[in-house]
Amino acid sequence: MMNTYHIIELVFWISLFVVFYTYFGYGIVLYGLVKIKELFTKPVAPLLPDPLPEVTLLIAAYNEEEVIPKKMENCRALAYPVDNLQIVWVTDGSNDRTEELLQAYPEVTVLYQPERQGKTAALNRGVKFVDTPYIIFTDANTMLNRDAIKEIIRQFSDPQVGCVAGEKRVEIQSAQGATAGEGIYWKYESALKSLDYRLYSAVGAAGELFAIRTDLFEEMPTDTLLDDFILSLRIACKGYKIAYCKEAYAMETASSDMKEEEKRKIRITAGGLQSIWRLRGLLNIFRYGTLSFQYISHRVLRWSITPLLLFLLLPLNVILVFNGGVFYKVLLILQILFYLAGYIGYKKQQKNIKSKLFFIPYYFLFMNINVLRGYSYLSRHKGTGAWEKARRQ
Numbered sequence: 001m002m003n004t005y006h007i008i009e010l011v012f013w014i015s016l017f018v019v020f021y022t023y024f025g026y027g028i029v030l031y032g033l034v035k036i037k038e039l040f041t042k043p044v045a046p047l048l049p050d051p052l053p054e055v056t057l058l059i060a061a062y063n064e065e066e067v068i069p070k071k072m073e074n075c076r077a078l079a080y081p082v083d084n085l086q087i088v089w090v091t092d093g094s095n096d097r098t099e100e101l102l103q104a105y106p107e108v109t110v111l112y113q114p115e116r117q118g119k120t121a122a123l124n125r126g127v128k129f130v131d132t133p134y135i136i137f138t139d140a141n142t143m144l145n146r147d148a149i150k151e152i153i154r155q156f157s158d159p160q161v162g163c164v165a166g167e168k169r170v171e172i173q174s175a176q177g178a179t180a181g182e183g184i185y186w187k188y189e190s191a192l193k194s195l196d197y198r199l200y201s202a203v204g205a206a207g208e209l210f211a212i213r214t215d216l217f218e219e220m221p222t223d224t225l226l227d228d229f230i231l232s233l234r235i236a237c238k239g240y241k242i243a244y245c246k247e248a249y250a251m252e253t254a255s256s257d258m259k260e261e262e263k264r265k266i267r268i269t270a271g272g273l274q275s276i277w278r279l280r281g282l283l284n285i286f287r288y289g290t291l292s293f294q295y296i297s298h299r300v301l302r303w304s305i306t307p308l309l310l311f312l313l314l315p316l317n318v319i320l321v322f323n324g325g326v327f328y329k330v331l332l333i334l335q336i337l338f339y340l341a342g343y344i345g346y347k348k349q350q351k352n353i354k355s356k357l358f359f360i361p362y363y364f365l366f367m368n369i370n371v372l373r374g375y376s377y378l379s380r381h382k383g384t385g386a387w388e389k390a391r392r393q
Contacts, residue, residue, distance in 0.1 A: 008316055009320060009324075012317065012320060014309075015309035015313055015316065018305065018306055019309055019310050019313065021301075022297075022301040022302055022306040023306075026298060027195070029297075030195045030196065030199060031195060034195050043198065046154045046158055048150060048157070049154075052080065052081060052150070052153060053084065053132070053134060053153060054133065054134075055080070055133075055135070055136055056085075056087075056130045056135050057075065057085060057088070057136050058088050058090070058123070058126050058127070058130065058136065058137050059088070059089045059090070059137075059138055060089075060090045060119045060122040060137075061140040062092070062093055062116065062119075063094050063096045063098060064094070064098050064141065065096045065097040067140050067141050068101045068102060069101070071143070072105050072108070074143045078149055080149040085149070087107055087108045088108070088109045088110075088126055088130065089102055089108055089110050089140075090111045090122040091111070092111075092112060092116055092117065092122045111125065111126055117222050118222060119227060120222050120227040121222040123220075123227055127219075130214055133215075134152075134153065134211055134213060135211060135212055135214050135217070136149060136152060136210075137207060137228070138208065138209050139207060141252060141253075142208045143251045143252075144166075144209060144248070144249070144250055147248070148249065148250075151245050152164045152211045152245055155245050156211075156213070158241075160240060161240065161243045162212065162235040162241065163216070163231075163232045163236070163242045163243070164211045164248070165204070165205035165232065165242055165243065165244050166205075166206075166209030166210055166211075166248040166249055167193075167245070167246045167248065167249040167250070168186055168189075168190070168209065169249050169250065170252055170253070171251050171253050190246065193244045196244065196298065197244035199294070200294065201236055201242045201243075201291055203242070203291075204233055204242070205229070205231075205242060206250075209249065212231065217231070218231070218234050224271075225268075225274050225275075225378075226271030226272065226274070226275050229271065229275050230275055230278060233282065233295070236291055237279070237288070261366075265366070265371075266373050266374050269303060269370060269374025269377070270374040270375075270377040270378040272302075273303055273375065274378060276300055276303060276304060282295050283300070302371070306368075307368040308372070310368055311368070311372075313335065314332075314339070339361075339365070341361040342365040344358045344362075345358030345360075345363070346362050346366075348362075
């Protein structure tokens with residue numbers, strides 16, 4: 001029988017493996033699988049349809065008066081036939097000048113009601129007014145590249161594609177503290193999403209820019225926190241693929257400071273936990289195969305057990321040092337140095353000093369701590385899909 005020490009040792013190594021696999025190992029495995037697949041099946045570039053189909057650009061906005069002129073200028077600059085592009089704003093609950101400012105744009109359809117129920121409720125209501133075969137969702141505070149809509153529609157030439165995820169890019173307007181970590185994180189995420197699609201399907205879409213075939217839309221519960229993720233993966237569960245299109249991208253500024261980024265991370269994590277339950281059927285790898293493998297590896301582990309195991313490693317390592325050899329002492333020293341680097345990054349961030357050496361471990365720990373805080377957020381905000389938006393730079 002195993003004694004207590006061996007049980008602790010086993011838990012330590014399992015935890016270390018899961019943490020490594022979640023943040024690094026999956027990317028390595030994914031890269032290898034994609035290279036093997038493409039030895040036998042070369043990817044085919046999709047063609048742009050002629051004529052171009054009608055599309056609707058749907059924007060759910062709450063109190064966005066500050067960005068409307070810039071957003072509408074961006075919409076008018078899109079390289080897509082004006083007659084084939086409908087622009088719909090859903091501004092439910094806004095009590096600033098959002099609705100008033102939008103009246104200056106004759107090409108815009110504005111949907112407004114006084115009651116604010118959250119973004120998901122706004123999307124559910126807005127889609128009912130859409131009569132085009134494709135819907136492109138974007139946020140009021142994100143700016144799209146000129147060819148974004150054409151590149152998205154190009155992906156739909158593949159009948160297996162039911163959803164197209166654009167690329168999110170973070171613009172750092174000031175090197176304030178560790179907010180640049182958000183940009184690095186999204187670069188890594190974008191690389192994983194691209195590999196996911198090359199293997200089979202991207203695992204979810206970001207609300208800054210994604211599109212669906214209109215007839216695949218399913219109304220979501222109004223308390224849904226991650227509408228983009230739930231909607232896109234429900235489409236994938238029907239057998240369609242989520243294409244990842246880096247040629248269509250949305251630029252968004254980083255959070256104004258780490259306090260604002262903290263609010264965003266906690267809400268996203270709470271939404272991730274909510275999504276795991278609502279998409280629990282997708283955990284069945286015997287039914288969904290490769291999609292389940294990607295979903296569990298890329299999303300579920302990050303939003304559930306991996307952060308718990310990460311912070312469990314340190315106390316387990318301390319216990320093992322008293323009974324183990326030099327190897328466990330080396331691992332403990334490395335862990336302590338990592339946490340120390342994270343703490344230094346935290347102190348530098350407070351003083352608005354940028355240092356890549358320290359803000360990367362700080363941002364990594366910051367993200368995982370806020371995953372744990374997402375549990376309490378979810379329990380406190382049951383039944384509502386509305387949230388306080390994070391301020392941007």
